[in-house]
Amino acid sequence: MKEDVTSRTRSFPSPGDSPSRRVFTVSELTGLVRASLEADFSEVWLEGEISNLRAPGSGHLYCTLKDDSSQMRAVIFRSTALRLRFGLEDGLHVVARGRVTVYEPRGEYQVVLEYVEPKGRGAQQVAFEQLKTRLAAEGLFDLDRKRPLPVFPRTVGIVTSLSGAAVRDMMTVLHRRCPVLRIIIAPVSVQGEDSAEQITSAIRSLNALGRVDVMIVGRGGGSSEDLWSFNDERVVRAIAASPIPVVSAVGHETDVTLADFVADLRSPTPSAAAEAVAPVLSEVVDRLGELTARSRLAMSRRCEADRQQLDLIVTRIANVRYRVLEDIQQVDGAVAHMRRAVQGLLRQRWDKAHSFKHELIGNSPDAQVRQGLTLVPQLGSRLVQVMRYGLNRRTQSAQACLVNLHTLSPLGILDRGYSILESVSSHRVIRDACEVAVGQEVLARLAKGQLRCVVANVMPDGSKAGSAPL
Structure with missing residues (x-):
């Protein structure tokens, strides 16, 4: 391809050649212009503002670089776009390095960008701020997600490098404050290309153990590039997803990473992180001794108070017993009195019943019935006579009425x-x-x-x- 372009370049007529006319096709002329531009502008630095940014499914990025008076098309191929540490956006002022070429199908010249950085700010700083804004919008930095550290942890997990001074400082502080504390170290590389993946894997491994009560993720001081692994999105999301409370201890107090924002507690140094997670065993023992003495004294006082209360209750129970015995005697007396009263009442009622019986016998209707039975035949005969006499009178009166009726009847007149x-x-x-x-x-x-x-x-x-x- 290069040889073909070179041959075409050599055949370009100069003013001193023969006056014979050379006619080029559009493709030939475009190729010559492309070769000339790529030869003269194989590496250029330019400054401008990004606009019309497009990101199709191919992974390439297309945009326009412009200033106050001019603009030109730019393309960032997928391999270069994957190496960018920040996201491009419209309106971003950048400084870029690339080569000028011609897109032959349309005959348009463009610049192929091979390196891009923000104007006035480093790429890492822009990437840091962009990722921080996006994660904050997701709520990963909210205070209500922060969990308290366990007061008396049994096992502490540490994610750091074995070759740094930070691990030695943390081990020294942990053993000094709490010698019985179990420590599990997940050794990782804390800087370099593979460090973020190693840190993420170590956090997940400590969570998978199921024995770690609290975790320290950190390293010693260094430049912002050395600490960049703790700004990686994978590390930040692994800390956010950790069921175990995480303490961030990255660099010195002035160093700030995204791991500090997402962790449950940020410590200025690894030693401070160790002090935050480990209680002082001697202080705990002294405190336990003090609490034991106070508990014994409180229990002794409580037992004495309960004993006195029990004696008082026993005394009251004895008094109650005597009172119950007195009440039993009163109940027995009342029962005897009631028995005598009931018996007397029953005798009275029995005597009255006998009296009523004699009165009933004396006033029995049998004698009156017998006397009445002797009068019944006499009264019967007298009743018959009265009825016959009345019947005769009624018969005579009826016959007289019949005579009168017959006298007055029309039939009688006839x-x-x-x-x-x-x-x-x-x-x-x-x-x-x-x-x-x-x-x-x-x-x-x-x-x-x-x-x-x-x-x-x-x-x-x-x-x-x-x-x-x-």
């Missing part, structure tokens, strides 16, 4: 020769001669039988009887 005339058509009794007409049929009811007659003549009151009979 027996004396009278008759009752009725209209045949209307069956109405005829009381006036004007109620019938000549030729009308009438019915004459006699004492015995009936006659059907035809009116031959009508003679009102006062007129003389005609010769025409009915």
